[in-house]
Amino acid sequence: MRELTASGQTVEEAVQSALEQLNTTRDRVEIEVIDEGKKGLLGVFGSKRAYVKVKIKKNPIEAAENFIHEVAKNMNIDVEIATTVEGNHVTFEMNAENIALLIGKRGQTLNAFQYLVHLALNRDSDEYYSVTLDAEGYRGRRKETLESLAGKMADKAVRLNKKVALEPMPAFERKIIHSALQDHENITTYSDGAEPHRHIVIKPN
């Protein structure tokens, strides 16, 4: 049960009764007073009971986990999700047998799914969360790949003494490359173009 209307002699009693029936605590619900009620004469004549509507607040992170489960289930993938929350950043790590379907070429399906999870999570949430959706350690492997690519491309830029443009990547992948090359003395990196075609350019100094 997620929501119910309860009554009592006073608003306070009505809320207490609702919390008992929902088996929850006050900080996990939203309370709407429908009728404040009236004490009446001597508490007997003309008294009106107080009515309140009590609704269990949705936990946006749990809702997002459900969303991931549902979407994957509809793709015939039975995922297990491990969730970590650090401040306002939520990481969902998915594990399943045929996870490749959810990653796609160069992670494009995973990135699209991550964006949808981000939207779903922030839709009903008062707080703003950033989201990382990972699949069987894909993000970690991708980071290594990007770092080694960054090194190779930096060498190429220096060797040819020419700018080298990389293929378009989402912001968090570009960041990995910028960070990997920030201490490199012979080159500078910047991003060029508009989303979704924004890409890194490595320029020799």
Next chain:
Amino acid sequence: MKALIETIVTSLVDHPEDIVVAEREEESKIVYHLTVNQEDVGKVIGKNGRIAKAIRTVVYAAKPDGNKRIYLDIM
């Protein structure tokens, strides 16, 4: 496929009761036509169609093997 589209879109819009996904089979492809409440149009398309693109990417990835091509039409 229809359930997948509905699951995704339900979590994005404010009026899930107004989501309609119509399925139409053509010679070489299956077309899914999605309509949502007028107020939610922006929530399924997004700036520069970014949300629409993400929905399509996920939906197309789910295509069962050997089936016809699928196409998602929004609004």
